[in-house]
Amino acid sequence: xxxxVIISGKxxxxxxxxxxxxxxxxENFVLCDADVDAADLHLLMQPATRHRSDFMGGxxxxxxxxxxxxxxxxxxxxxxxxxxxxxxxxxxxxxxCGVCVDLCPVQAIDFQVQRCGEWFISDTxxxxxxxxxxxxxxxNSGKLVSLIRKESRQLAxxxxxxxxxxxxxxxxxxxxxxxxxxxxxxxxxTEPTVSGIHDMERVVDLASHFKVTGMVCVNKFxxxxxxxxxxxxxxxxxxxxxxxRVPFDPVFTRSMVEGKNIFExxxxxxxxxxxxxxxxxxxxxxxxxPLGIVDFKATIQ
Numbered sequence: 001x002x003x004x005v006i007i008s009g010k011x012x013x014x015x016x017x018x019x020x021x022x023x024x025x026x027e028n029f030v031l032c033d034a035d036v037d038a039a040d041l042h043l044l045m046q047p048a049t050r051h052r053s054d055f056m057g058g059x060x061x062x063x064x065x066x067x068x069x070x071x072x073x074x075x076x077x078x079x080x081x082x083x084x085x086x087x088x089x090x091x092x093x094x095x096x097c098g099v100c101v102d103l104c105p106v107q108a109i110d111f112q113v114q115r116c117g118e119w120f121i122s123d124t125x126x127x128x129x130x131x132x133x134x135x136x137x138x139x140n141s142g143k144l145v146s147l148i149r150k151e152s153r154q155l156a157x158x159x160x161x162x163x164x165x166x167x168x169x170x171x172x173x174x175x176x177x178x179x180x181x182x183x184x185x186x187x188x189x190t191e192p193t194v195s196g197i198h199d200m201e202r203v204v205d206l207a208s209h210f211k212v213t214g215m216v217c218v219n220k221f222x223x224x225x226x227x228x229x230x231x232x233x234x235x236x237x238x239x240x241x242x243x244x245r246v247p248f249d250p251v252f253t254r255s256m257v258e259g260k261n262i263f264e265x266x267x268x269x270x271x272x273x274x275x276x277x278x279x280x281x282x283x284x285x286x287x288x289x290p291l292g293i294v295d296f297k298a299t300i301q
Contacts, residue, residue: 001153002288005034005183007168007176008190009199014219015189017252018275019167020044020261023126025279029163031124032152033131034145034179036117041167046259047122047129055132055147057116057140058096061089067108074100074109092137116140119148121155128155142174149179172202180206185287186214187243192227197234204238213287214240217278221245241285243278247271 006022008015019041023031033041061082063074068087075083082094101111116139119132130152132144152164168179168186180186186207190200200216207214216235221228228245235242247270255265262272282288 001156001164002162002184003149003153003164003166003182004185004187004282004288005166005168005179006187006189007179007203008170008188009172009201009203010195011038011170013170013189013191013196014246014252015170016041016044016167017256017261018187018189018217018219018246018278019165021263021272021275022165022279022282023124024261024263025276026126026163026165026283028161029127029165030152030156030159030161031127031129031131032148032164032166033129034148034166034175035169036132036134036144036148036175037141037169039131039133041129042122042131044256044259044261045122045124045126045129047120047124047131049120049122051121053119054115055117055119055134055140055144056113057138057143059098059111059113060091060094060096061098061100062110062112063087063089064108064110067106069106069108071105074104077103096139114138117144119144119151121151127161128159130155141169142178145169145175145178149182171199172206176203176206177210180210180212183212185282185285186212187282188214188216188240189219190216190231191220192218192224192231194227197227197231200231201234201238204235204240207240208238213285215243215282215285216240217243217246219246220248222247241281243281244274246274246278 006019033039077099080093080095082090101109117134122129130148132148169175190196249271255262
């Protein structure tokens, strides 16, 4: 099973727009939206939900007033101010560390698993899609990412798909780490800014740590040609493949407004052709084809 994970060191680089564009070029695949903290691929895919499940994440302390003696040990032990003078737990402040549960002298505190969000299996005009929604201010996003990647792989195996295209989260934190392990290739979308090159380098470090092949695409490259060249120079220095450049093009925004990708909106443009070239480089890369076998049908569209 091959998995292409599209990530970026920061938000707003165009990662989701390019993921949606790749959906028009690929065949026999499952889409996965692993950006669970701010999922938005569904806005372009317009999925029809076929299955919904609750996501049960971390635990929160709950004090049983019938057993509580009001000794104050829990208040004294809590370093987050999660328990007030009335011996009630503040669900927002509670970090779920469990100290109060373990050290309560009368065992009056329960540690209940919480519903943190929900995940879905849906149908789209391009094929099946696995996606999720984390609750407001909820944690365990990394655990949810791992869950939907697992479900994506299982769904692909059940339906005979040989490719997963994953829209990963931005940054290098826990959800990104959860989306990187076991991937076939990482497509790193960056932009020609100071923060863009800085955050791209952090993602390259992450890919290197997990020994996953990284590839760099510079989106909106013509906004700063000098910075674009610096990014490409850095990629060569770090031995990261260069996929190409995508120009700044208002068609991305106009297509998103209509809930479409760039191949579904308007006429043939140079930007569309450049995205096609980038897709061909990804699908034909040695990591995607260790035996030199290329899915030409998916690359000549």
